[in-house]
Amino acid sequence: MLTTGPRGTRDILPDSSGYWQYVENMMREVCRNFAYQEIRTPIFEHTELFLRGIGETTDIVEKEMYTFTDRGKRSITLRPENTAAVVRSYLENKLYAGPQPAKLFYIGPMFRYDRPQAGRYRQFHQFGVEAIGAQGPAVDAEVISLAVELLQRLGLTDLNLFVNSVGCPVCRPVYRLKLQEFFRDKLAQLCPDCQSRYERNPMRILDCKNETCTHHAQGAPHMADCLCDECNSHFNGVKELLTAAGISFVINPRLVRGLDYYTKTAFEIQYAPLGAQSAVCGGGRYDGLVAECGGQPTPGIGFAIGIERVLLALEKQELLPPANTAIDVFVAPLGAEIQPVAFQILTAVRQAKLAADMDYNNRSLKAQMKYANKYPAKFVALIGQDELAENKVMLKNMATGSQELVDRADLIQMIIKGMEK
Structure with missing residues (x-):
């Protein structure tokens, strides 16, 4: 049906778009405070970027990508996440030649063929940050604190920060x-996906x-028991810095995240009242991704926040601001012949x-006044035949009900003066 959008999509209507703007403005404000700059990458990329960047054993690559062949016989994929695309841009546009780390953020739509449900x-849509080009634990702590700061500024409570280390190529083989x-004698009881993961990525x-x-x-077994000295020291440093910043966290040894490119630090922020979809933020370090995408070995860390889930959490906590559709002036012409002057x-x-x-x-005067009240309008400028003949406008203050006949030349000044009271 042409009157129904594709399953798993929805329209953001005027009565809710203000909520999106509120959240996005807060995201930009926090990023300015942390000295992160916006980057905008294409909505589609070469499929190979995600195969190499995300990992062929992930659910995203195996089941969820929107992939098609374009007219040039190239395999193209709508971006299922944005970290790989940001890394591609970092290399293609030589951002590594500037100050390091490159501190970037993005806001935009992503696409995954998944079972639609609440949130x-x-x-x-995701908001995310990437800090590319810094190795130590301090940048990990900064990225995590940025996510925490944003959610706190939005007023969210009942949040839980979980952290873990997923090791590196040195200690992960162990x-x-x-x-x-551990899973060898349980393999037959695992789901088909996990039976496949047993060899490829347990x-x-x-x-x-x-x-x-x-x-x-x-x-x-826990990864913490297998960490090499470097990963152990790095993770201890992250925990120390988070504690110094007054950020509460819980170590979750089973937190591995769903993407293959993570190394060392992994973290997730959950909002428990959302139930099965409680994760509102997830991220981690990806020290091998830049090299995997064709660059020199370069460390990086980032996170993504699901904007739909944040809005759902804000709605549950009644933290969304009231809709603001108010206007300053409604011009009410009394007759079609007055429209040119009214439009002027x-x-x-x-x-x-x-x-x-x-x-x-x-519309009639009564209908126009009713329409002006729906905005609501602070002032109504009425123009009828009498006002037109005298080159004047009847200016009505909708809050007080008072009205005054003013010269057209003085109208704007009178409105501004009235708004200052």
């Missing part, structure tokens, strides 16, 4: 063997949401940087 859509040994079994797999993963007045009012509208349907 999860096939076209969804952990891999321990996991395979850490992903810990991330499986299947209840049977979750049950059989209880008692699995409307144009002058807007050029004075005042919010204004007028009647376009030749």
Whole structure:
């Protein structure tokens, strides 16, 4: 049906777009405070970027990507996440030649073929930050604190920050063997996806949401027991810095995240009242991703926040601001023949940087006043035949009900004066 959008998508209507603007403005404000700059990447990329960047064993690549062949016979994918695209841009545009780390943020739509549910859509929106080019734990703590600061400024409570270290190429093979040994006699009971992950990436079994797999993963070895000295020192540094910043956290040894590019620090922020979709923020360090995408070995860390889930959380806590559709002036022409003059007045009012509208349907005076109240409008500028003949406008203050006949030349000044009272 042409009157129904594709499953898993939705329209953001005028009565809710103000909420989106409020959240996005807060995101930009916090990023300015942390000295992060906005980057905007294409909505689609070469499929190979995500195969190499995200990892072929991930659910995203195996099940969820929107991939098609364009007219040039190239495989193209709508971006399912934005970190790989930001890294591609970092390399292509030589951002590594500037001050390091490159501190970037983005806001935009992503696409995954997933089962739609509350807070999860096939076209969804993410805010994320990436800090590329710094190795130590301090930048990890900064990125985490930026996420926490944003959610706190929005007023969210009941948030839980979970952190873990997922190791590096030095210590992860040791952990891999321990996991395979642990799951060997349980393999037949695992879901088909986890049976496939057993050889390719057994850490992903810990991330499986299947209840049977979750049950059989209880008692699995912890990565913390296998960390090399460097990863252990790095993780201790992150915890120390978070504590110094007064940020509460819980160590979750089963937190591995769903993307293959993570190394060392991994973290997630959950809002428990959202239930199964409680994760509102997730991220971590990806020290091997830049090299995987064709650059020189370069460390990086970032996170993504689902904007739909944040809005859902704000709605649950009744933290969304009241809708603001008010205008300064409503111009009410009394008759079709007055519309040219009314439109001239409307144009002058807007050029004075005042919010204004007028009647376009030749409504009666009563209907126009009712329409002006719906905004609501602070003032109504009435123009009838008598006002037109005298080159005047009847200016009505909608708050007090008072009205005054003013010269057209003085109208804007009178409106501004009235707004200052």
